[in-house]
Amino acid sequence: xxxxxxxxxxxxxxxxxxxxxxxxxxxxxxxxxxxxxxxxxxxxxxxxxxxxxxxxxxxxxxxxxxxxxxxxxxxxxxxxxxxxxxxxxxxxxxxxxxxxxxxxxxxxxxxxxxxxxxxxxxxxxxxxxxxxxxxxxxxxxxxxxxxxxxxxxxxxxxxxxxxxxxxxxxxxxxxxxxxxxxxxxxxxxxxxxxxxxxxxxxxxxxxxxxxxxxxxxxxxxxxxxxxxxxxxxxxxxxxxxxxxxxxxxxxxxxxxxxxxxxxxxxxxxxxxxxxxxxxxxxxxxxxxxxxxxxxxxxxxxxxxxxxxxxxxxxxxxxxxxxxxxxxxxxxxxxxxxxxxxxxxxxxxxxxxxxxxxxxxxxxxxxxxxxxxxxxxxxxxxxxxxxxxxxxxxxxxxxxxxxxx
Amino acid sequence: xxxxxxxxxxxxxxxxxxxxxxxxxxxxxxxxxxxxxxxxxxxxxxxxxxxxxxxxxxxxxxxxxxxxxxxxxxxxxxxxxxxxxxxxxxxxxxxxxxxxxxxxxxxxxxxxxxxxxxxxxxxxxxxxxxxxxxxxxxxxxxxxxxxxxxxxxxxxxxxxxxxxxxxxxxxxxxxxxxxxxxxxxxxxxxxxxxxxxxxxxxxxxxxxxxxxxxxxxxxxxxxxxxxxxxxxxxxxxxxxxxxxxxxxxxxxxxxxxxxxxxxxxxxxxxxxxxxxxxxxxxxxxxxxxxxxxxxxxxxxxxxxxxxxxxxxxxxxxxxxxxxxxxxxxxxxxxxx
Numbered sequence: 001x002x003x004x005x006x007x008x009x010x011x012x013x014x015x016x017x018x019x020x021x022x023x024x025x026x027x028x029x030x031x032x033x034x035x036x037x038x039x040x041x042x043x044x045x046x047x048x049x050x051x052x053x054x055x056x057x058x059x060x061x062x063x064x065x066x067x068x069x070x071x072x073x074x075x076x077x078x079x080x081x082x083x084x085x086x087x088x089x090x091x092x093x094x095x096x097x098x099x100x101x102x103x104x105x106x107x108x109x110x111x112x113x114x115x116x117x118x119x120x121x122x123x124x125x126x127x128x129x130x131x132x133x134x135x136x137x138x139x140x141x142x143x144x145x146x147x148x149x150x151x152x153x154x155x156x157x158x159x160x161x162x163x164x165x166x167x168x169x170x171x172x173x174x175x176x177x178x179x180x181x182x183x184x185x186x187x188x189x190x191x192x193x194x195x196x197x198x199x200x201x202x203x204x205x206x207x208x209x210x211x212x213x214x215x216x217x218x219x220x221x222x223x224x225x226x227x228x229x230x231x232x233x234x235x236x237x238x239x240x241x242x243x244x245x246x247x248x249x250x251x252x253x254x255x256x257x258x259x260x261x262x263x264x265x266x267x268x269x270x271x272x273x274x275x276x277x278x279x280x281x282x283x284x285x286x287x288x289x290x291x292x293x294x295x296x297x298x299x300x301x302x303x304x305x306x307x308x309x310x311x312x313x314x315x316x317x318x319x320x321x322x323x324x325x326x327x328x329x330x331x332x333x334x335x336x337x338x339x340x341x342x343x344x345x346x347x348x349x350x351x352x353x354x355x356x357x358x359x360x361x362x363x364x365x366x367x368x369x370x371x372x373x374x375x376x377x378x379x380x381x382x383x384x385x386x387x388x389x390x391x392x393x394x395x396x397x398x399x400x401x402x403x404x
Numbered sequence: 405x406x407x408x409x410x411x412x413x414x415x416x417x418x419x420x421x422x423x424x425x426x427x428x429x430x431x432x433x434x435x436x437x438x439x440x441x442x443x444x445x446x447x448x449x450x451x452x453x454x455x456x457x458x459x460x461x462x463x464x465x466x467x468x469x470x471x472x473x474x475x476x477x478x479x480x481x482x483x484x485x486x487x488x489x490x491x492x493x494x495x496x497x498x499x500x501x502x503x504x505x506x507x508x509x510x511x512x513x514x515x516x517x518x519x520x521x522x523x524x525x526x527x528x529x530x531x532x533x534x535x536x537x538x539x540x541x542x543x544x545x546x547x548x549x550x551x552x553x554x555x556x557x558x559x560x561x562x563x564x565x566x567x568x569x570x571x572x573x574x575x576x577x578x579x580x581x582x583x584x585x586x587x588x589x590x591x592x593x594x595x596x597x598x599x600x601x602x603x604x605x606x607x608x609x610x611x612x613x614x615x616x617x618x619x620x621x622x623x624x625x626x627x628x629x630x631x632x633x634x635x636x637x638x639x640x641x642x643x644x645x646x647x648x649x650x651x652x653x654x655x656x657x658x659x660x661x662x663x664x665x666x667x668x669x670x671x672x673x674x675x676x677x678x679x680x681x682x683x684x685x686x687x688x689x690x691x692x693x694x695x696x697x698x699x700x701x702x703x704x705x706x707x708x709x710x711x712x713x714x715x716x717x718x719x720x721x722x723x724x725x726x727x728x729x730x731x732x733x734x735x736x737x738x739x740x
Contacts (some may be wrong), residue, residue, distance in 0.1 A: 001651050262727035284718030288666045292641025295648045298407040316637045373630040381609050383623035
């Protein structure tokens with residue numbers, strides 16, 4: 001057991017750090033923080049120097065590096081306050097799916113451009129009638145005589161769809177088999193005729209996600225990912241990658257425990273001794289929980305570095321991380337005193353108010369906490385699954401049963 | 405970074421599991437409540453004979469010359485079967501007697517039965533002890549003592565109030581050493597609790613798989629399943645904090661204050677949750693005297709108060725984190 005960098009890791013960290021310091025003004029310029037073109041340029045700059053897609057195979061445009069090297073890049077980016085890669089969904093979920101299930105031609109066409117943010121990607125899974133029960137989705141794909149597919153239906157909660165150039169799209173190609181067996185995955189051109197993305201405003205006021213409509217959109221058969229009817233297996237590749245990118249590898253959810261500590265430390269002195277003791281008790285609990293999540297993530301990272309695959313236990317990181325992040329954000333808002341009732345302070349600061357409004361969504365996006373508990377309970381602890389009313393029937397029959 | 409046990413440590417854990425599972429069982433914890441003359445299992449002599457209690461004692465004094473992490477790996481196995489006396493006591497005494505090879509040899513051989521006395525608190529493993537270590541000002545004293553056992557919640561902990569008799573100063577200026585010993589002891593306590601809590605979750609899961617209600621296994625109901633998952637997640641977080649804190653005790657003393665307080669706090673929280681979930685999942689049988697569930701619960705209700713309670717440990721974590729956050733940025737300027 002050793003928490004220090006190995007000599008190789010230390011050299012890598014120094015190389016990363018030197019590069020980030022050199023380009024700090026470009027990478028963390030507050031003026032262009034929310035500018036899409038600037039965000040694409042930031043990602044391209046990082047990619048061109050080998051700091052995006054570190055763990056991706058070289059053949060896929062990546063560096064062929066280790067999860068630990070990627071973690072070091074993430075840590076160093078967090079250290080300078082980097083606002084995040086714009087193509088996060090593409091890198092974390094879509095790309096890994098194309099790497100495993102795409103044709104050589106698809107890999108050639110998409111992956112390098114994805115890593116450089118020349119194309120932005122989104123993941124089109126959830127629908128108005130199928131969220132946690134993803135396999136109950138209804139978006140229909142029907143094969144035409146020329147082999148191409150015609151898509152109609154609606155997706156929702158699709159992060160970045162309004163900016164995206166491509167998406168991975170899970171569809172129903174056969175309603176007359178059990179729901180998991182009738183699905184097929186495609187790459188869809190988000191600029192194709194018939195695709196409409198409409199931003200949805202979230203409770204935090206932001207609008208990063210969308211509803212997406214498909215009205216007779218045509219997709220060539222060469223854009224299929226995996227076999228017809230194998231869409232569920234393909235989607236599991238995506239979801240496995242998603243677990244890691246959401247809190248599984250020790251990365252923090254929310255504004256971060258160190259930011260919360262600094263915020264509280266600066267304001268605690270103004271409060272009564274009684275109040276300080278109460279704050280410390282709550283903060284201590286949230287802090288221990290954050291440390292527990294961080295070090296559990298490090299254990300996972302060590303296992304991955306030795307060749308293990310991210311298993312269902314990685315879901316525990318997201319589950320525990322969202323709980324701790326909410327405790328921290330709540331304490332930070334309370335520390336604002338009389339200004340805690342406003343959405344921003346008189347100085348225009350709103351980090352913790354925004355965090356407060358954003359975190360309820362984190363306990364839902366990428367698997368609700370309840371679904372994650374089911375996954376851990378059934379696949380890690382080996383507890384029996386909940387009986388399903390739609391087991392042993394075709395998708396069409398289950399629709400009829402539920403009266404929809 | 406490599407945050408994992410070594411192959412040798414896995415072997416050590418397997419050997420410890422063999423020893424403790426064949427020489428101790430939770431049934432003894434129940435029997436001790438009914439018969440105050442019984443000692444815990446495996447008991448002082450067998451534990452000394454196993455060599456596990458002396459893992460952190462230097463080889464020159466007849467110990468194993470191992471690390472705190474080695475001892476933590478063993479302590480987890482002891483915790484699974486509610487073993488006694490506690491490895492916490494051995495670990496703490498080994499730190500306090502550093503440099504006193506004669507004293508360490510008495511610990512390693514089992515010739516003396518040590519306990520460490522904190523002012524105003526009940527003493528762990530006091531019952532049956534013959535040699536007491538205590539802090540007098542900033543001096544370490546070795547003393548005889550008279551033990552008054554309390555009415556036990558968990559008799560395996562051997563808790564009692566100690567009135568010190570004749571004392572001998574055996575080291576001066578030990579304030580720092582005393583603090584360090586307490587921190588190492590907290591790590592080993594958290595490691596024992598990790599074993600106890602992990603075992604409690606296992607028993608709860610096994611029962612939820614097997615017990616049926618309304619025509620299905622109760623573990624298929626989300627209300628039961630999610631309670632067990634929450635307990636499991638707490639246990640895995642505890643495992644990470646115990647390993648980190650044990651590593652810090654061996655390799656990174658500057659991280660030990662935070663790590664040991666965090667491990668102690670999480671141990672109290674995780675074990676209480678695991679033990680209470682264990683009882684709840686079992687329903688009616690879960691709160692009978694004959695079922696083992698209350699024996700794990702008893703450990704939880706006692707251990708949370710040992711070496712300072714969880715409230716104090718959370719407060720310490722918060723103070724350390726807030727102090728670090730308000731200190732001027734100490735981060736090294738990037739090289740190159």
